[in-house]
Amino acid sequence: MCGIIGIVGKDQVCSRLLEGLRRLEYRGYDSAGIATDHDGRIDRRRAPGKLDNLAAVLKEQPLAGTTGIAHTRWATHGAPTQDNAHPHATEEVAVVHNGIIENFKSLREELQARGRTFTSQTDTEVVAHLVSERIEAGDEPAAAVSAVLKRLHGAFALAILFRQHPDLLIGARLGSPLVVGYGEGETYLGSDALALAPLTQRISYLEEGDWVVITRDGAQVFDRNDVPVERPIVASGATDIAVSKGNHRHYMLKEIYEQPIVVAQTLRTYLRRLEGELAPLPVEDFDLASVRRVTIVACGTSFYAGMVAKYWFEQFARVPVDIDVASEFRYRAPVLEEGGLALFISQSGETADTLAALRHARSEGQKIAVVVNVPTSTMAREADLLLPTHAGPEIGVASTKAFTCQLAVLAALAANLAKAKGRLTPAEEREIVRHLSEAPASLNGALAYDETIQEMAGVVAVARDVLYLGRGPDYPLAMEGALKLKEISYIHAEGYAAGEMKHGPIALVDDSVPIIVIAPSGPLFEKTVSNMQEVQARGGKVVLISDYDGVRAAGEGCAATITMPKVHPLIAPLVYAVPIQLLAYHVAVAKGTDVDQPRNLAKSVTVE
Template identity: 45%
Template structure:
């Protein structure tokens, strides 16, 4: 995975590219590099973050009106200066930046080695640019034709941008399975993995589709497909605001995004819910509401945090819509031979809308005749375009690698989908339906109340920041919250943590509990309350250190737990949206106190566009 930025126009390219790479650094930050046409085709690259490259180049002559830039998350070859992008072709007349994986690169590489090519890096990307140049020379064709011919031969995923020393006002870009956006300015063009580097300069963008090649030459844009047929592009107007991708006074993006959740959840519901009118309206599902109503089964696909959101949805769909639900890791689903029927509904969840495993699982499900719904945050991403229907979460940009507001927005939208289905099927009483609508409308205010425990959570984090292990336990709707809490702690603090159903503790994990083991219970007052009180007593009897997330006013658990964090009461089905807030904050403060980079945790990237 990586972040891609490119520019051609009248301005100096380097400052635009560097600023863009910083905005995309959440997509990959093992190494970074820039190529510029300034007296030649010059490539500058460095292991590490964008700031390290910037320092390395502070005395270089970096003028030029055309350039490409890249931040890398290593797939082929370790992170180092040599494997960093951009990569030269054999003659150094061409340079490429590439996101994705060329699966048949080793076969191509061996053929090129037999022809005398020498490779400097371990990457598949260098092989691709050598291959393109080899075709250009052999076929005596234009560079864009060589790109088209090469891409017909490669297997895998790619978003690429190529520049040539011999064509000082030309960029060639192409995509398959990895995102690429073209920003249209006045006598200038911008290319990027997403819109965040572009919004400062223009709000008009073109989302390149799979199997399309864009040629920008002398400020003219031409788009073709791999069959050499011209495509008339559709120009989208961005609604993204520059302020939304800045930290806004917060120390980290993650903390900003945690505190944005009252707004992001409200935005997820905006125009969709009215308790007064007794309505939930999801316009993106309207054409396929009959399919949802008649579904024999729902299969929910996701990875990581999105999978946890799907687990919450399973409880709500089954309880209220009475539709059987299976929640699958997209990465496993696609490698089975799953039983999928035309009467099934598949719901694919992805914050970025570009998750490679989820996209592949969607294509598998579509081939079996299922109707696919998407739940996604990024407008114009691949998953919304690959699905039959769906709903955007409207959470706004999420820059921190560890998802926070994406999770609560996904749970909100999925819960609304479940209640829409229940109402349509007649499986929910009017009384419960009205109660849920009112509870939805109250949730943003209650999230704000949950955030008021920030100082107390920071105090608890200081006590447990040096723990080696954590156990998170929950029941019912709060079991997925336990999984999500454990994942957040692992992702950003590098402390080993496990989430379990509380009742499963005695079937193994209880062996781990001693006086050094922090155990986080999600113990709100719900239908499982008495059972989880018993689980807390079991941990106390073994001297485990209990941290409990409880419903405001709870006195019983307050007497039992070493530390208690209160959240407001809400409808049981919506408890996960509130209960996860203190767990996000706990992970954040522990990670900060351990000196970890919370926005860019090691080995992780935001948008997982490779398998």
């Protein structure tokens, strides 16, 4: 969601800014722009839509300059038009912004009363005018920005360019990440390390409330009280090699196929397979034994991973678990008892709702654990216990491999908690390690049914509404399947606990509504099949996803079946993630939607 890159350089910067934006496309956006400082003026180019549109504008109207800022925008205030695209500018400054200025209306009215003219509907433009006013009144850039930051309420990462200071940028962060990069005779700003990877591996992470003045010679960071501070320079670890689709048509399909490898990579951190033991946690002295209650908080796909984990924690460790959608967590005034563990799950580690919930939980005395795919993210840096996944960069907006890697980490954590609580015998530990170690091969086996799923995707592609059903850990998987389908195909879909169908949703069933039933053979299979038959009796077109035994027992009368490898119930959520991902993918391809960058969505959601 929204990407920023800024360069104070030795050479022309426009092409490098555009390349930096391309590396940020995975975040999701609907317009883009670049501004440079050249020959005593600020010049900019903007375009709605994809970066190719901006590239076409730049080809016709090139931008000169050795200092510049660039932005990909995910619309919050105002439609994705050229006028609303960043950078926003006055004669004196240009600004790019991630986040939301919550008090922008009152600031805008105040500025308009003083005769300032606005050309966009955005909240960001007030920052440009506020800083410009102070520059016009004689303030130096640092003094102007310092004064303006104290007036802004909300969340923001800002990069500001100044007409009269062509070798200077100022950045600021509050609630949205911003990093400083250090080169040879050049300095950079970026919304994440990936954007800066081709430019430098030496970066500093700004902390909450920091703002920074950067020149070619380096950077000076100030805290929220305007006190100069040092922020350590670290190696970013972000690859400067552009991520490619390989032989796959879309990033999403490539990432679905990477799951056996990345789940294996993730599990190597948490299992000692040959010894049949759980590996020590990354923080070996973290006291799991004292945990009396677990509170899981996440958004979207990560929330569904947390729902699966709730079954595991309670089954193995017998520890009670609460689970909350991050955007609701703080507002219900949760009761967080002493000795509790608050567990936050996020692919990016920057999700605004989840980060705010984390800070609330810390203020309530909870121990903080995070499961993230970016070990240098804000959540990772603020955790007591960091549990990284090793999915690698995930470019497709709809999460796939990050989800299965989260499940792998959460299963290992549940087993560790059970062991710390004395509820896991050595034999049970060996059994869990064995089954988890089988997951990569089983994921690979599930991928073998890709062509079968592609062939039957037409059953779903013609529908307006689709229902997904599952029991136990397959219930959150049903919700995840519905989310994937609606995200990339734009078909309305809902996931339900199979037993809940007769309590309302069954009224929706007719012969135009496909019902996707996730039902691996096992202790819950017969109950799920009973619910499936209730649907069939009312004309629903059932697509059954099960193993060979399940399909043989219940496949008759289904519109289609998808046969999975037979797996232990522990790893079934990881393995059955594959067919629901592939089904959504092939339906979206059949409908001709933008699979990797679906409309209105963003990868890293940095606004509340």
